[in-house]
Amino acid sequence: GDSVTQMEGPVTLSEEAFLTINCTYTATGYPSLFWYVQYPGEGLQLLLKATKADDKGSNKGFEATYRKETTSFHLEKGSVQVSDSAVYFCALRNTGNQFYFGTGTSLTVIP
Amino acid sequence: DVKVTQSSRYLVKRTGEKVFLECVQDMDHENMFWYRQDPGLGLRLIYFSYDVKMKEKGDIPEGYSVSREKKERFSLILESASTNQTSMYLCASSLIQVNTEAFFGQGTRLTVV
Numbered sequence: 512g513d514s515v516t517q518m519e520g521p522v523t524l525s526e527e528a529f530l531t532i533n534c535t536y537t538a539t540g541y542p543s544l545f546w547y548v549q550y551p552g553e554g555l556q557l558l559l560k561a562t563k564a565d566d567k568g569s570n571k572g573f574e575a576t577y578r579k580e581t582t583s584f585h586l587e588k589g590s591v592q593v594s595d596s597a598v599y600f601c602a603l604r605n606t607g608n609q610f611y612f613g614t615g616t617s618l619t620v621i622p
Numbered sequence: 623d624v625k626v627t628q629s630s631r632y633l634v635k636r637t638g639e640k641v642f643l644e645c646v647q648d649m650d651h652e653n654m655f656w657y658r659q660d661p662g663l664g665l666r667l668i669y670f671s672y673d674v675k676m677k678e679k680g681d682i683p684e685g686y687s688v689s690r691e692k693k694e695r696f697s698l699i700l701e702s703a704s705t706n707q708t709s710m711y712l713c714a715s716s717l718i719q720v721n722t723e724a725f726f727g728q729g730t731r732l733t734v735v
Contacts, residue, residue, distance in 0.1 A: 543721045554626075554712055554726035555665075562721040600664070602724075606655050608672050609680075610716075610724050614664035 512539040517601045517613030524570045524591055524620050532586040534575075534601035542603040544577050544584040549598045549615070558586075558599070583610075591620045625649070628713050628727035635734050641700040643730055645713030649724075652718045654696035656680075656688065659710040659729075671696055672718070703734045 518533040536542065543562040547555040559568030559598035573588045584601060602612040629644035633682075647654065655670040657680075669681030669688040677688050685707060689697045700707055710731050714724040 517730075530625075543723075544722075545723055547726075552729070552731075553727045555714075557723045560723055571647070604720055604723075606720055608670060608678075608718065609667065610655070611667045614662070 513529040513603060513605050513609075513611045515601050515603055515611050515613040517599075518616050520598075520615070521619060523560065524618070525595055526622050527590045528620075530586070530588040530591045530595075530618070532599055532601075532618070534584045534586065534613060536582050536584065536601075536603050536611075538582075538603055538611075540606060540607050541579075542605040544572070544575070545602040545604070545610075546575055546584070546586050547600040547602060547612075549600065551597075555600060580620055591618070593620045593622055596620045626713055626715050626725050626727040628711075628730050630730050631728060633730060633732045635700075635703050635732065635733055637704060639703050639734075641703050641732070641734075643698040643700075643711055643713075643732070645696045645698070645715075645727055646694055647694075647696075647715040647725070648694065649715070649725070650693065651715035652693075653716045654690065655716075655724065655725075656674055656686075656696065656698045657712045657714065657716040658682070665712065668698065703732075705734050708732060708734045 546558040559570040561568040561577035656668045657665040671690040713727040716724045
């Protein structure tokens with residue numbers, strides 16, 4: 512079945528460091544891929560998405576490229592800020608109605 | 623902006639009580655979902671609905687039921703609350719098109735004592 516595997520956390524970085532959170536997926540066909548962010552005590556918010564191979568989603572300095580050949584959708588940011596501290600979820604949606612989420616990666620950015 | 627609103631941010635209920643969690647969306651989405659979120663387990667789907675009065679079991683439906691009498695409203699019911707249902711509950715909605723995202727409510731932190 513469809514599934515998402517993402518990098519275990521927690522991840523701790525200094526401000527202005529480079530961020531990569533790995534995400535790989537298993538799915539038949541051509542799923543849509545998403546990154547969500549969750550701040551403490553809140554629901555999930557869409558950070559970015561890509562709906563076909565080689566698409567790059569971007570938002571607020573974050574980027575992820577849909578790589579079908581490696582079934583990956585890694586999240587990157589060139590220079591993280593303290594305000595980026597949150598939990599990040601990779602997700603996919605395939606031909607049905609359901610979404611499949613990774614287990615989440617907690618990021619803490621220290622000044 | 624799409625809004626998904628959950629009726630309570632925090633709830634404390636007693637073991638054995640019947641608990642209702644309400645969710646309303648204002649963007650005419652066909653799909654609605656209930657998840658629970660627990661540390662280390664990510665999001666687990668309890669139920670979803672793709673139309674009024676239609677529902678499908680997710681991964682962990684035991685101990686829960688749902689109701690969707692109107693398109694904009696999706697209720698999660700804990701028939702007899704137990705302490706192992708203490709969790710964060712998240713409601714979400716989406717369009718039926720597969721290239722569209724889910725929109726989430728702010729979550730309900732339920733504690734069963």
